[in-house]
Amino acid sequence: MDPVVEFVPGRSGRARSFERFLRLAIKPWLFGMPLTRSTLRLAGVFELGAPLVMRTPRGTQIERVEFDGFHGEWIRPANADPSRVLLYFHGGGFFFCGLKTHRRMIAKIAEAAGVTAFSVAYRQLPGAPLTTSVADAQQTYEWLLAQGIAGEHIALGGDSAGGFLALNTALTAAEQGRPVPAAIATLAPLVTLDHVERAAFPYTRKDAYIPVHRLERLKRLLLSEGDVTAPADRDLRTLPPVLVVSGSHEALRYDTDLLAQRLADAGVPHKVEIFEKQVHVFAAFSGVIPEADRAIGDIASFVRTYLAPSAVGTTAA
Numbered sequence: 187m188d189p190v191v192e193f194v195p196g197r198s199g200r201a202r203s204f205e206r207f208l209r210l211a212i213k214p215w216l217f218g219m220p221l222t223r224s225t226l227r228l229a230g231v232f233e234l235g236a237p238l239v240m241r242t243p244r245g246t247q248i249e250r251v252e253f254d255g256f257h258g259e260w261i262r263p264a265n266a267d268p269s270r271v272l273l274y275f276h277g278g279g280f281f282f283c284g285l286k287t288h289r290r291m292i293a294k295i296a297e298a299a300g301v302t303a304f305s306v307a308y309r310q311l312p313g314a315p316l317t318t319s320v321a322d323a324q325q326t327y328e329w330l331l332a333q334g335i336a337g338e339h340i341a342l343g344g345d346s347a348g349g350f351l352a353l354n355t356a357l358t359a360a361e362q363g364r365p366v367p368a369a370i371a372t373l374a375p376l377v378t379l380d381h382v383e384r385a386a387f388p389y390t391r392k393d394a395y396i397p398v399h400r401l402e403r404l405k406r407l408l409l410s411e412g413d414v415t416a417p418a419d420r421d422l423r424t425l426p427p428v429l430v431v432s433g434s435h436e437a438l439r440y441d442t443d444l445l446a447q448r449l450a451d452a453g454v455p456h457k458v459e460i461f462e463k464q465v466h467v468f469a470a471f472s473g474v475i476p477e478a479d480r481a482i483g484d485i486a487s488f489v490r491t492y493l494a495p496s497a498v499g500t501t502a503a
Contacts, residue, residue, distance in 0.1 A: 189446035191458045193434075194480070201475045205465050208394040217397045221404055223312035226281045240290040240470075243297060248289070251304075253329070256322050258306040259285055263297035270339045270493040272296055272303040273330060273367070275323055275355075277346030277376075277467055280408055281311035288345075291470045291482065295343070295371075298486030301493055303343075304330065308351070316408040323351040324358055327367075337365025341489045345467045346438065349375020353417035353425070353445075360424035367426055369492035371485045373467050374432045377418040377441045377448075379405050387440035394465045396437035418444050422452040429457050429488040431481050433464030459484060 219225050242248070245264040250257060262268070272295065276288040285307050296303035308322035330340055337359070344352035349372035360366050381401040384390055390398050408414075418441070428449055432442040442458060449456040461468065461477055469485070472478035 187450045187453060189443075189450040189458060190456055191446060191460060194459055194461045194477075196477075197463045198476045201464060201468070201477055204471065204474055205394045205463075208465060213395040213397075216395055217400075221400055221407065223407070226312040226407075240287065242289050243293050246293045246297070253322070253325065256307055256309050258304055258326060259289075261289065261293050261296055261303040261305055263293060263300075263302075265300050266296060266302040267300055268302050269335070270301045270341075271330060271335055272299065272301050272341050272343050272371075272489055272493075273327060273352075274303055274305045275308065275342075275344035275348030275351040276305065277344065277348045277373075278310070279404060280316060280319055280347045281404070288470065291472060292343075294472060294482050295486050295489065298483060299489040299493070301341075301489060311404075311407055315411040316414045317412040319347075319351065320354055320414055323355045327355050327359060328364070331365060338368045339493060340367045341369045341371060341493055342367045343371045343485070343489070344375065345373035345470065347376050349373065350377065350417060353377065353428075354414075354420075356425055357417065357420050357422070366424060369427045369429070369488065370425065371429045371488050372431070373469055373481070373485075374436060374438045375417075375430065375441060375445060376438060377445045378416045379409075379414075380416075381405060384437070384440040389435045389439045390437055392435040393437035396466055398437045418448055422448050422454055425449070425452070425454045427455040427488075427492060429459070429485065431459045431469065431485060432461070433466060433468055434460050435463050436466045438466060457488075 247262040249260040274292050276283050285305050292303045292305050306326045309318045342352040342356055352370050356367055356370055430442055446458045468475050469478045469481040472482055
């Protein structure tokens with residue numbers, strides 16, 4: 187079975203300008219900062235500054251929820267159906283970003299899909315290794331089930347590192363005999379920790395701001411307290427329908443292609459959308475990049491389809 191892939195051509199002038207900005211303003215910082223536990227704490231500035239430039243849509247209600255050692259938040263657009271939930275895990279390499287950096291994008295997806303979202307501030311570096319991040323994600327999914335929300339009424343979402351968590355959460359639920367979510371929507375998901383193979387991929391070094399050559403050092407920090415099996419190295423046959431949205435020239439394009447082939451080999455209903463020369467997780471920059479709105483609309487349509495009562499159990503296009 188061949189992967190189901192749609193190439194979305196064209197790149198706007200605003201997308202080109204934004205890529206240049208990332209190369210000049212963000213890339214030097216990410217490439218130059220030493221990857222130590224002390225310097226990783228500096229990544230918190232992204233979370234602090236996010237509300238100034240990434241405003242939550244009007245009418246959206248936010249409610250914080252505390253867990254043991256971490257927290258999350260309900261994101262409720264005015265038109266939200268409380269019985270259908272998008273459980274979302276933010277990206278950021280397991281060491282930066284958080285609820286505030288991703289709140290706008292998640293709220294816009296939830297509003298367009300007509301669902302309620304729950305976003306997770308899972309623990310991450312430098313305070314917690316990957317085993318803890320994975321455990322927090324799994325605990326949140328189990329908590330939703332305990333609230334009486336059926337697995338068929340939950341979609342998982344995640345970008346980059348959050349895509350890793352979304353896929354692993356669904357796979358673990360299936361392995362443990364727990365209800366499986368209705369669908370998974372990912373943006374440029376991290377699906378393997380094999381950075382040697384990724385480094386040899388032709389598009390890897392074309393990325394606008396991700397320092398791929400430093401991921402091996404990050405991997406050692408992430409696995410300091412135990413190994414974690416990446417999604418691409420697991421049996422994917424139990425997964426629900428999966429959507430993958432990615433840019434064509436970015437660091438994790440390798441992961442998108444790898445996941446697409448693994449899903450096809452496993453017979454999992456899926457669709458992969460590759461947007462021409464878009465930056466990593468470009469959908470997060472709605473309002474800046476026009477193509478982000480198209481991606482958010484596609485993700486919302488996918489979520490709406492699989493969380494609709496009459497559509498549960500159908501297959502992806």
